[in-house]
Amino acid sequence: MSLRRALRQRDLRRDAAAVCPHLDVEHRAGQNLVWSAALELGWRQLVEQAGGPIALAGVAPDAPAARLVRALNEGAAVDRAPPPGSVVAWAGRGDEPARSALARESEAVFGADGGAALFQGLADGERLAVAGGFAMAPRFAVPFPRRRRPMSFRAQRFACFGLWYDEDEPVERWEERAAQVVIHFPRIAEDRMAELSDEEHDAAYNVLVAELRLADSRYSLLVSTAGRAATLRGTIARTLSYLRDDDDAPNARLTRTECLCLPAVDLRCEASLGELLDQRIANEALRGRDRLGDVRHAIRFRLDGGSPDAISTMRNPFGSALMLPIRWYDSTLCALLSIMGDPTQVDGRPDPG
Numbered sequence: 001m002s003l004r005r006a007l008r009q010r011d012l013r014r015d016a017a018a019v020c021p022h023l024d025v026e027h028r029a030g031q032n033l034v035w036s037a038a039l040e041l042g043w044r045q046l047v048e049q050a051g052g053p054i055a056l057a058g059v060a061p062d063a064p065a066a067r068l069v070r071a072l073n074e075g076a077a078v079d080r081a082p083p084p085g086s087v088v089a090w091a092g093r094g095d096e097p098a099r100s101a102l103a104r105e106s107e108a109v110f111g112a113d114g115g116a117a118l119f120q121g122l123a124d125g126e127r128l129a130v131a132g133g134f135a136m137a138p139r140f141a142v143p144f145p146r147r148r149r150p151m152s153f154r155a156q157r158f159a160c161f162g163l164w165y166d167e168d169e170p171v172e173r174w175e176e177r178a179a180q181v182v183i184h185f186p187r188i189a190e191d192r193m194a195e196l197s198d199e200e201h202d203a204a205y206n207v208l209v210a211e212l213r214l215a216d217s218r219y220s221l222l223v224s225t226a227g228r229a230a231t232l233r234g235t236i237a238r239t240l241s242y243l244r245d246d247d248d249a250p251n252a253r254l255t256r257t258e259c260l261c262l263p264a265v266d267l268r269c270e271a272s273l274g275e276l277l278d279q280r281i282a283n284e285a286l287r288g289r290d291r292l293g294d295v296r297h298a299i300r301f302r303l304d305g306g307s308p309d310a311i312s313t314m315r316n317p318f319g320s321a322l323m324l325p326i327r328w329y330d331s332t333l334c335a336l337l338s339i340m341g342d343p344t345q346v347d348g349r350p351d352p353g
Helices: 003-009 038-050 064-076 096-110 171-178 190-195 198-206 232-240
Strands: 017-019 032-034 087-092 128-136 144-147 151-153 156-158 160-163 181-185 209-213 219-224 259-263 265-272 292-303 306-312 336-346 349-352
Touching: 017 265, 017 292, 038 064, 038 087, 038 128, 038 292, 087 096, 096 128, 160 171, 219 232, 232 336
Parallel strands: 017 032, 128 292, 144 306
Antiparallel strands: 087 128, 144 160, 151 156, 160 259, 181 209, 209 219, 219 336, 265 292, 336 349
16 A cells, blocks of 8 residues: 555544534533534524524423533524534424425535435424534645655554655745734744743743635634633634734744644534424414424534645754754644634624634
């Protein structure tokens, strides 16, 4: 098997990923959380059909189903701006025209090969179903190369991509790629390290918050090792607290002696909210007797730098592992990957799409 073929087959896949219906899901050891705004956008359509926030009949306020519905109602009230063509958002009872419309929308987002199958059987024509789907493969104006050597983690090897200087390539190509990467933290010069407190010193070495600018300039990809908070919302807020507006400030860009190397990611996951199945909706606009059917959330996300066949060599500019610069991120495993939209703001910060 050729090296290129092997790298293509060994992207980072997370079998232990949990699809989150909202951002207040708590982190658990050994489990990755995956969320998109698609389900909330589909739920918003149900709210509009019901004439207001969904209320369940015969369910105690502190029951899990009631708490989940409140979280979905709150999420549906937030304006989101996901990348165009990346989202399926649908709600309804599912007569034949509605099912056909859902199938067309799914195929447009997920592709003809698997789009329709993701939500097949979702609507049975009797109960109210909700579909939320997100599919994206971020693209860069100037693709990033793959690293010649894959990374190793827990006895597995994964393909990597990123930004580093390869002396076998033109300097102009590195400059074009470097313009797509903004380092929000750390921005500390090497000669100032001795002035830092122990806490600041540890953060300089252990925390990374980088922004990768996509070909669609309205959106960026945030890469963070800032660590987990109690919930996914808290983890995102922690990363957002590191963002700076001055992209051209000193040390906001990587130099040719620094690097950022990330694992290629291929996420394929879906989930149905079983706790809501057959729950009766109390909203008068729905006659107070309609029941919820399948509430399904599907996510497809692939990140490989945009040029999986371009193999490049990453070299330590100092020739020794004992002489690496502070910002030498070799095969970084991220605590957070997030697509952020600039047009929509939440509390003065970019909105996670």
